[in-house]
Amino acid sequence: xxxxxxxxxxxxxxxxxxxxxxxxxxxxxxxxxxxxxxxxxxxxxxxxxxxxxxxxxxxxxxxxxxxxxxxxxxxxxxxxxxxxxxxxxxxxxxxxxxxxxxxxxxxxxxxxxxxx
Amino acid sequence: xxxxxxxxxxxxxxxxxxxxxxxxxxxxxxxxxxxxxxxxxxxxxxxxxxxxxxxxxxxxxxxxxxxxxxxxxxxxxxxxxxxxxxxxxxxxxxxxxxxxxxxxxxxxxxxxxxx
Numbered sequence: 001x002x003x004x005x006x007x008x009x010x011x012x013x014x015x016x017x018x019x020x021x022x023x024x025x026x027x028x029x030x031x032x033x034x035x036x037x038x039x040x041x042x043x044x045x046x047x048x049x050x051x052x053x054x055x056x057x058x059x060x061x062x063x064x065x066x067x068x069x070x071x072x073x074x075x076x077x078x079x080x081x082x083x084x085x086x087x088x089x090x091x092x093x094x095x096x097x098x099x100x101x102x103x104x105x106x107x108x109x110x111x112x113x114x115x116x
Numbered sequence: 117x118x119x120x121x122x123x124x125x126x127x128x129x130x131x132x133x134x135x136x137x138x139x140x141x142x143x144x145x146x147x148x149x150x151x152x153x154x155x156x157x158x159x160x161x162x163x164x165x166x167x168x169x170x171x172x173x174x175x176x177x178x179x180x181x182x183x184x185x186x187x188x189x190x191x192x193x194x195x196x197x198x199x200x201x202x203x204x205x206x207x208x209x210x211x212x213x214x215x216x217x218x219x220x221x222x223x224x225x226x227x228x229x230x231x
Contacts, residue, residue, distance in 0.1 A: 035219065043204055045159070045222035091158060103172055104149075104220060106158035 003027065004092050004107035011112050013082045020067070021077040021110045023092030029053075032096045034075040035104070036066070039089040048090075051075055079112075087114045118143055120223030122207050128229045129197050137192040137226045139207030147171070148190040149220055150182060151206040159206060165190060166212075194228075202230045 005024045013019035025034065036048040051059045051066045059066040067076040079086055092107040121140040129135050141148050147166045151159040152175075161174035165184035176182070179197075184190045194201060204227050208220040 037222070043227065044224045045206055045208075047219055047221055050219050103161050103174055105161075108158055 003105045004094055006092055006107035006110050008110045009108070011110055013079075013112065013114055015084060015114055015116050016081055018078060018080045019082055019112065021079070021090050021092075021112065022074070023076055023107060024072070024074045025092075025094050026073065027094065027096050029096040032094055034066070034068070035093045035095070036064070036075075036077045037091045037093060037106075038086075039091060039109070041088070045091075049077070082114045084114050084116060087112060120207055120209050120221055122205075122223035122226050124226060125224065126227050126229075128231065130231050131197060131199060133197050133230075135194045135197060135228060137194070137205055137207075137228075139190045139192070139209075139223060141188050141190070141207075141209030142211075142221055145209035145211045145221075146188065147210045147212065147218070148184055148188070149208040149210075150176075150190070150192050151208065151222075153204040153206060153225075154200075155203070162192070197230045199230050202228060204228075 003026050007022055032053045034051045038046045038048050049059050049061045049064045049066050051068045058068050063080045065078045089109045089111050091109045093104050095104045123138045149164040150162040153159040162176040163182050164172045168184045179195050182192045204225045206222050206225045208222045210218040210220045
């Protein structure tokens with residue numbers, strides 16, 4: 001069964017505007033971590049932001065913030081003041097359990113295009 | 117800041133040949149992970165090592181093997197290559213943070229093309 005669901009294959013946003021990329025997840029574990037990665041056309045996978053299941057506050061990193069709604073099992077990424085360089089593929093990922101459980105599952109990704 | 121280093125960055129092989137991909141983790145990171153990302157796909161976990169011991173295994177074919185060495189670098193050995201092995205291979209590394217799930221930092225990837 002799909003653990004991470006990203007329902008938006010592609011998104012467009014105007015430069016300087018904010019955009020929300022959706023991510024829902026499925027787990028029965030109490031302890032888990034949610035991650036967002038950015039993959040530009042050059043191919044590298046860039047870590048953006050992390051949210052732990054026990055974190056009470058939504059994670060923020062510069063222009064990135066994570067809208068974490070635990071009861072709904074969603075972890076949407078919000079990018080504020082979009083820039084042309086934000087155009088890329090964005091992956092939501094989850095790791096379950098603690099320590100030795102290394103398997104990180106990725107969603108199918110959302111391709112974001114920032115329009116000038 | 118130092119990042120994960122992967123070599124080579126690009127590799128072209130023919131069917132049935134072998135390939136070795138190398139990964140040098142971020143200094144003081146003790147865990148290395150390998151992922152395979154096919155064209156238009158999300159990354160799929162292959163295998164991981166913690167303190168030079170295999171710690172978890174994902175969808176790694178039997179034709180592939182990997183190890184982590186005493187200096188923490190890791191190598192992914194791929195034999196009897198098939199056309200379907202053409203993909204971007206990522207190495208990632210992390211450092212144990214007690215009870216907190218550690219973030220995996222990815223290398224730039226090795227793009228393998230099997231002809």
